[in-house]
Amino acid sequence: MSQPREALDLLSDCANCFGLCCVALPFARSADFAVDKDAGKPCANLRTDFSCGIHANLRERGFSGCTVFDCFGAGQKVSQVTFDGRDWRQAPGTARQMFDVFPVMRQLHELLWYLNEALGLPAARSIRGDLRRAYDDVDGRTRGSAEELAALNVPAIRAEVNELLLRTSELVRARVPGKKKNHRGADLMGARLKGADLRGANLRGAYLIAANLENADLRDADLIGADLRDANLRGADLTGSIFLTQAQLNAAKGDAATKIPPALTRPAHW
Template sequence: MSHQHDVPSADSLRADCTRCFGLCCVALPFAASADFAVDKAAGQPCTNLRTDFRCGIHANLRDRGFRGCTAFDCFGAGQKVSQLTFGGQDWRAAAHTAEQMFAVFPVMRQLHELLWYLTEALARPAARPVHDDLRRALERTDRLTRGSAETLAPIDVAALREDVNALLLRTSELVRATVAGRKKNHRGADLIGAKLRGANLRGASLRGAYLIAADLRGADLRTADVIGADFRDTDLRDADLTDSIFLTQPQLNAAKGNAATKLPTTLTRPTHW
């Protein structure tokens, strides 16, 4: 098998709810809050989940108090668990698989998130010095996702994440070094509600920054590292995120934007913007 064949496609790292057994609507817990209208325990089906595994209020989730659902993305883990790990056998028809399937899903989601970052890192020419290491990490992670339910459940994702993160940090440094001038370092910073309208954040590190409800209207976030940054209610109207590093769909889904917000071609403009 060629190396190229081992690399997951971009489409396989995007949620395809039509091929999933509603796993995010069952496996994950949520608490009544601004994001969810009710409490739900892990392993308990959401009351809005229909028998065909679709959401009964999908078109009105935000209006009905389920904003958290619209922000969630599984990076394609749902269809992988449903179709590959469990071979298309759903938890309703085969009740004995339910508990194991629900335990595997959160693990798979984290692995798929790592695959997303690694795939992006490999696509960046500036990261060429670490491409070999990135490819090895990608193939190792991809192999893990293709294991059985028995081998997936006990995976130490935190340890794997630590190894991968060292490569992602190096990737970030190499890519941001291509931006001239002094770059801002807001790594892990508390920028909740910060007034950053029109800010030049090009090449900045915003790794793990708290940007909840921050005003980033018209800000330049090109080549800014935003891995793990909290974008809940962040105002990204007219902002430029064209080449932001490690930006994900859930981050965009949690933020506010408009038709003028510039996005990477790999991501989709949220319908509620």
């Protein structure tokens, strides 16, 4: 399925980014990263052309966390729009500001991803005008100067958008017959949910780390912010699930039988 232009602008394009996720963000030695790295310090695997020297073997080399991360297109926006193609190596005076702006842009682009999805949902037709105005407002903010971006009150923006996303979720899940489960923010780490009926469930912000969701019915479920690290999604049906991101899928474990939304890609490691 082809995606609308808005969605294409929200897909990571590493070729047009200055390796910002490999520099701006910190990571700690863990199961996800082989070494410690401070924010603002280039990863040792970052090449001079901003590509990754071990991209084809990240998981084998202990950097599975890199294969999970998704900037929603924020990297190329900061690199090519906010800083007009001036990279932090050629213009070192921009580095500190560029690295500070990147996490802000990433959050704004994540909101745009959710709003773009909501705009395409037939069930949300009644609030489409509000969704479009919110999308245009956030999109306009992403095109501000570095100083304007750094000064944004991102939590306030997220709170406003979240109200619309909640209304969208309610409209979508209301179309599912029967009583829906509410596991919003629930601690379901390691839960045994094999074959569970979670159709239309509210799983917003649920902790599903290492949960067994094999063959579970997650159709039309709200998965915004759900932590799916190492969750077993083999054979699960995620058809019509809303606000699921590529990063969440990348962090989980699935197989060829897992049914995923058309806007997302089946992870290569499944």
